[in-house]
Amino acid sequence: MEISFLAESDRARWEVLARGKDAYFEVERADQAYERTWRRLLDDDRIRGIIARLAGEVVGAAHYLFHASIWYAAKCYLTDLYVDPEARRRGIATAMIDWVARDAEEQGFPGLYWNTLEDAPARALYDKVGKLRAGLIHYSYRRDADRS
Numbered sequence: 001m002e003i004s005f006l007a008e009s010d011r012a013r014w015e016v017l018a019r020g021k022d023a024y025f026e027v028e029r030a031d032q033a034y035e036r037t038w039r040r041l042l043d044d045d046r047i048r049g050i051i052a053r054l055a056g057e058v059v060g061a062a063h064y065l066f067h068a069s070i071w072y073a074a075k076c077y078l079t080d081l082y083v084d085p086e087a088r089r090r091g092i093a094t095a096m097i098d099w100v101a102r103d104a105e106e107q108g109f110p111g112l113y114w115n116t117l118e119d120a121p122a123r124a125l126y127d128k129v130g131k132l133r134a135g136l137i138h139y140s141y142r143r144d145a146d147r148s
Contacts, residue, residue: 001092003099006041006049006061013058014038014051021061021082025117037063050099052083052092059087062096066109076104078114097129 006014015034022029041049041063052060060083069075078100083092101112114130 002053010051017061017082059084060092064100074109075111076109
């Protein structure tokens with residue numbers, strides 16, 4: 001297995017994986033959202049993307065970003081991690097999490113965290129490699145543009 005930062009040549013296979021992740025989570029995005037995200041992954045110093053290859057084939061992708069924290073050391077948020085269903089259960093996701101954690105620490109962002117659905121099959125792995133923050137509930141808010 002080989003893990004590396006995304007490169008221009010990875011664009012087509014990356015999008016297949018990104019769309020696969022979105023389909024799994026029932027997220028619909030316009031084509032331009034993939035193009036915008038791709039550019040950000042390659043051009044923004046705080047946002048990174050990696051891919052995993054198995055026997056030369058791209059089988060996994062992860063996205064993460066670095067950010068400051070008020071009370072703790074700077075943090076790294078693993079926003080997406082997706083492994084092709086045909087390549088799962090071979091240690092790819094674990095290796096990618098470890099790779100991200102190492103890169104984050106080298107960049108001065110020692111805290112790595114992520115979110116997932118309560119019933120996600122990936123929790124079997126996450127419960128082994130991470131620490132569950134029991135009792136936390138995730139809220140999101142988007143201000144309605146029509147509201148004053």
